[in-house]
Amino acid sequence: MYLGLDIGSSSSKVVLLGEAGEILAAQVVNLGTGTKGVHQALEAAYAQAGVGPEEVRYAVVTGYGRMTYQGADKQITEISCHAKGVRHLSPEARTIVDVGGQDTKVIRLNDQGGVENFVMNDKCAAGTGRFLEVMARVLDCPIQSLAQLARAGEAPVSISNLCTVFAESEVISHLAAGVSQANVAAGAIHSIATRIVGMAGRVGVEPQVVMTGGGALNGALVDALSQSLHQPVQVLGNPQVMGALGAAVFAREFAQKQAAQAIV
16 A cells, blocks of 8 residues: 655645555545644554555655655655646546646646646646635635625636735625625636636646646636636646645655565
């Protein structure tokens, strides 16, 4: 059994992979680095698979908090792990859009699934899960209902500010002017899609495009990005665990390589 652990800023994800590459368990806990989220995610994954930690042959950790975790055999960047996880499920994928809690990444893959180019927005919350959380709070809407609210907007309002702080003020001004919550929510979603398209233009977009991270759970954002890119954006399985899946795939490859070298 092989363990992949992705410790993010706002959540902890665990995937357990079997010998044939099958997913035995996948868990997400909405507590990130510096919390009990890692322990809780591991416990839940072991319980789901019906196994104990002693059965893990190799472990790889990735994510924002990977340097804080001491229980892995290797640490690998989230860029590489997202590429590996997406490739495991979709060999045809060439572009990955990962919308996480604190950053957004656009990754272009080569024909072999390796990382050819990437761009990351980690200096500003614009276009990230944090932006979605702020918009939901201002609109007094549960984050889980934001996509439904946005889809009800028939005339999305323009939100020009990319900075989350200024965008929040802009949203408040629109609401004060009588713009409906639905149209403001739709405008917020479209502003994120526009931001991502700008990033994607710097690395080049090739189909198949796959969206990962918590942002991919927002169907309105997936739709808006598909429209802005003029091509379908795919969401594979549980998009939040893609980095952890890639880490588990790496763990399996490393372990099998060690075994082959031992035989030689």
